[in-house]
Amino acid sequence: MLLNNTTLVQITAAQGPSECERAVAVTLRAMLRDALRAEVQLHPVEENATVAGFKSVLLQVQGAHAHDWLLQWEGTVQCVFASPFRPGHRRKNWFVGIRRCDVAEDDPALDDRDLRFQACRASGKGGQHVNTTDSAVHATHLPSGISVKVMTERSQHANKRLARALIAMKLAELAQQNADLARRDRNQQHGSLERGNPVRVLRE
Structure with missing residues (x-):
C-alpha cells in the first residue's frame, strides 16, 4: 500500500x-x-x-x-x-x-507549480451529500491541459488532495497510452518494411 x-x-x-x-x-x-x-x-x-x-x-x-x-x-x-x-x-x-x-496524493513526479486550483460551487442532485459552499475544486495541469473537478470531500483542502491524486493517475494513464501507441507504431514499421529501392547499400 x-x-x-x-x-x-x-x-x-x-x-x-x-x-x-x-x-x-x-x-x-x-x-x-x-x-x-x-x-x-x-x-x-x-x-x-x-x-x-x-x-x-x-x-x-x-x-x-x-x-x-x-x-x-x-x-x-x-x-x-x-x-x-x-x-x-x-x-x-x-x-x-x-x-x-x-x-x-503527494506524488513527487507531479510539480505543484504545474497545477492551477480554482474553488467552485459543488453541483448535483442536492441533499446532504452535496456541498453548499465553494468547497469543490477545479484543478488543471497546465503542461498537459488535463482538468478535473472534485467535490467528493466536504473541505476544499481535502478536495485539492484528491484532485492532485486524480491528475497524477490521469498523467500515468496518458504516459501508458503514449507508450502503447509508440509500440504499435514500431510494430507497423516492422510490417511495412520496403524490400526494394534502398537508400543505402552496405556490403561486408
Whole structure:
C-alpha cells in the first residue's frame, strides 16, 4: 500500500456496445448496495454518462474493510440481461471491467507549480451529500491541459488532495497510452518494411 494514498476504482465498458454501458450502471448499483452492507464508502469522482448508462465511472473508496472488499470486485464482471436496445438479439451476457488504482496524493513526479486550483460551487442532485459552499475544486495541469473537478470531500483542502491524486493517475494513464501507441507504431514499421529501392547499400 502507498503512504498518503487515495484508493480509486474504475468501472468501465471499455470498447463494448451500449449494452455494456448499461451493464456499468447495473454494476454500479450492485457495488453501492454491497458496499453499504460491508460498511465501505463509495464516492463518485467522475462519471462518463451516456444515453445507455455509463462509459465509465470512477469512485473513491474509503473504509476499514475497503481493501478486502475490493478484492471481491476487481476484474471482469458479467451482467446477464436481454438487450433493451436490440429486441430479439440473442446475446444476453455483457461484460465490464473493474480496476483498482492506489494513487499517491503527494506524488513527487507531479510539480505543484504545474497545477492551477480554482474553488467552485459543488453541483448535483442536492441533499446532504452535496456541498453548499465553494468547497469543490477545479484543478488543471497546465503542461498537459488535463482538468478535473472534485467535490467528493466536504473541505476544499481535502478536495485539492484528491484532485492532485486524480491528475497524477490521469498523467500515468496518458504516459501508458503514449507508450502503447509508440509500440504499435514500431510494430507497423516492422510490417511495412520496403524490400526494394534502398537508400543505402552496405556490403561486408
